[in-house]
Amino acid sequence: MISSPIWLPATLLAGAMQAWRTAVQRRVSHSLSINAAGLVRYLYGLPFALLLLAGYVLLVSGSLPRPDPSFLLFCMGGGLAQIIATNLLIMAFAHRNFVVGTAYSKTEAVQGAILSFLLMGERLSPIAWIGIGCGVAGVMLLSTGGKRMGLLDFAKALGQPAALTGIASGFFFALTAVGIRRATQQVGGDDAILAALVVLVVTVTLQTIMQGGYLLLREAGELAKLFSSWRISGQVGLLSALGSACWFTGFATAPVALVRVVGQVEIAFTLAFGHFYLGERMARTEILGLMLVGGGVVLALASAL
Structure with missing residues (x-):
């Protein structure tokens, strides 16, 4: 509802x-391991997440809620799923077939609809399902970079490592959501923004502890590289905190x-910027x-009206 x-x-x-965050994060991911690149968004995002929550409490809500004890379990589960999903996506990009890995990771919307129905009983109208199908098909076309790839091409690519890790990444991102x-839902109260910010701070804290630990x-040598990149990593952290607060x-x-x-407009933003601002041709x-x-x-x- x-x-x-x-x-x-x-x-x-x-x-x-x-x-925007993805574009900035590419500048640090080339010099860091998969786990270090993933930790950047949590470690550097945590201070900004705390500032967002503190500012909202002081200026708007006036007090913090008292969540149900099960709240921590859901934060930990969602946070761990996001860590796994991010690492799998980076692995998909590392394989030769970047296109297929990206396209299959975008099945997240369909997987999310199925998981939310099975785990939470959320039901969608037929119009919503058609919208999900259109969105996923559109993102898969955009992921081809203008190359012609039919349904059979995507189906044949299912056995490739990039496709398998891409689908797995989409599954864990859906599980994160x-x-x-x-x-x-376990935070309590009627203030959805406050609930979102509380969950953000707790989840990012747990993620920093889990992946940082x-x-x-296992990769202590990466810590020096992680801290030396603070200028760019700080930008990643800020954008990550703002984006996650909105998500x-x-x-x-x-x-x-x-x-x-609706969040799939992310890829449309990226493509539109390249074509309409940078003057790149559109296939x-x-x-x-x-x-x-x-x-x-x-x-x-339309289904939400």
Whole structure:
């Protein structure tokens, strides 16, 4: 059920922030290991997440809620799933077939709809399902970079490592969304933004401890590189905290699948910037992909009315 219309602008902002963060994070990921590159967004994002929560409490809510004890379990589960999903996505990018890995990771919206139904009983209308299908098809077309790849090409690529890690990444990102939505429901109170910020701070803290502890025990040599990149990593942390605050607000106020299908505008933002601002040419398949993503968002919104 949708509890507040704020989910829409929050999700659109989340998509824009994520596209921006990804662009900045590429500058540090080349010099760090998979786990160190993943830790950047949590370690450097935590101070900004704390500032967001403190500012909101002081200026708006006036007090902190008292969550249900199960709240921590959902935060930990969602946080761990996000760590795994991020590492799998980086692994997918490391394989030769970058296109297939990216495309299959975008099945996250469908997987999220199925998981949210099985685990939380969230039901979607037929229009919403059509919107999800359009969005996923559009993102898969955009992920081809203008190359012609039919359904059989994607199906044949299923056995490739890039495809397998891409699908697995989408599954764990979908699981992350379900865990975060459940965590926000356990915070209590009627303030969805406050619930989202509380979940953000706790989840990022747990993620920093989990992945930071692993890095300390298994890849201690990466820590010096991690701290020496603080100028760029700080930007990643800021964008990550802002983006996650928007994602979590969306999850707190609307079904997981609707948030994810609207959030697919992230790839449209990235492509549109390249074509309309940088003057890059747009292939026919990319135009069709943008139209499908836009149609999916419109259908998702229509189902929410």
